[in-house]
Amino acid sequence: xxxxxxxxxxxxxxxxxxxxxxxxxxxxxxxxxxxxxxxxxxxxxxxxxxxxxxxxxxxxxxxxxxxxxxxxxxxxxxxxxxxxxxxxxxxxxxxxxxxxxxxxxxxxxxxxxxxxxxxxxxxxxxxxxxxxxxxxxxxxxxxxxxxxxxxxxxxxxxxxxxxxxxxxxxxxxxxxxxxxxxxxxxxxxxxxxxxxxxxxxxxxxxxxxxxxxxxxxxxxxxxxxxxxxxxxxxxxxxxxxxxxxxxxxxxxxxxxxxxxxxxxxxxxxxxxxxx
Ligand code: SF4
Ligand code: SF4
Numbered sequence: 001x002x003x004x005x006x007x008x009x010x011x012x013x014x015x016x017x018x019x020x021x022x023x024x025x026x027x028x029x030x031x032x033x034x035x036x037x038x039x040x041x042x043x044x045x046x047x048x049x050x051x052x053x054x055x056x057x058x059x060x061x062x063x064x065x066x067x068x069x070x071x072x073x074x075x076x077x078x079x080x081x082x083x084x085x086x087x088x089x090x091x092x093x094x095x096x097x098x099x100x101x102x103x104x105x106x107x108x109x110x111x112x113x114x115x116x117x118x119x120x121x122x123x124x125x126x127x128x129x130x131x132x133x134x135x136x137x138x139x140x141x142x143x144x145x146x147x148x149x150x151x152x153x154x155x156x157x158x159x160x161x162x163x164x165x166x167x168x169x170x171x172x173x174x175x176x177x178x179x180x181x182x183x184x185x186x187x188x189x190x191x192x193x194x195x196x197x198x199x200x201x202x203x204x205x206x207x208x209x210x211x212x213x214x215x216x217x218x219x220x221x222x223x224x225x226x227x228x229x230x231x232x233x234x235x236x237x238x239x240x241x242x243x244x245x246x247x248x249x250x251x252x253x254x255x256x257x258x259x260x261x262x263x264x265x266x267x268x269x270x271x272x273x274x275x
Contacts, residue, residue, distance in 0.1 A: 185243025
């Protein structure tokens with residue numbers, strides 16, 4: 001029996017989520033166990049990813065250099081918990097997944113030789129693209145047609161079988177080498193031109209390689225990852241991502257309801273540590 005998508009959409013709306021999608025676990029057949037949701041819930045039939053818009057005002061203060069705040073990339077545990085409770089109230093096992101920095105792995109003791117050590121850490125951006133919500137951009141951020149990079153993501157795995165979404169196609173939002181506003185927008189020149197390959201299901205695309213040492217000292221809007229000292233910072237409000245917000249909105253690639261542009265004057269930036 002397939003669980004109703006309409007019901008899932010109702011739950012998401014009640015939770016005031018803006019986006020929700022379902023990825024097929026079959027895409028994880030070849031994914032290494034330490035990054036694989038099936039290591040957490042082997043009989044998962046649906047990987048569910050959801051998102052809530054982050055107000056544009058959170059970024060505008062940093063863009064103007066007047067108000068500094070951390071902009072969270074991930075939703076708190078409550079949203080996943082509430083959705084899992086809904087599934088379990090209907091008789092299906094469901095596991096919330098809090099994204100952790102992949103640099104934390106391994107983060108515990110292997111309990112059996114054939115099993116991955118904890119904590120298994122699936123990449124939420126890959127799951128979100130497989131669930132049809134958007135794509136991973138050249139700057140490593142998750143971009144959606146609705147909000148560009150301006151959303152916080154959450155994820156759960158469940159044993160209810162739902163109709164899955166088609167994976168989102170690379171190149172629909174991010175034009176990579178035809179754009180590179182994120183690369184030129186970094187005052188410290190810490191993104192690209194070196195690239196690496198990003199694999200999402202059967203698709204591949206290039207993403208820019210960051211100079212993580214420079215990013216660790218970024219004073220242009222990045223925020224340290226407080227969960228892991230060796231992890232790259234949260235770059236969501238940094239110059240490399242604010243340049244992306246401006247270019248997607250100005251280019252009409254992300255529809256905007258705002259009457260004034262995001263970027264209203266030349267971007268400020270300090271070329272610290274090797275810029
Ligand atoms: S986080 Fe800062 S230093 Fe790193 S690429 Fe972005 S703007 Fe540049
Ligand atoms: S600024 Fe352009 S190249 Fe960079 S992630 Fe955004 S859309 Fe892609």
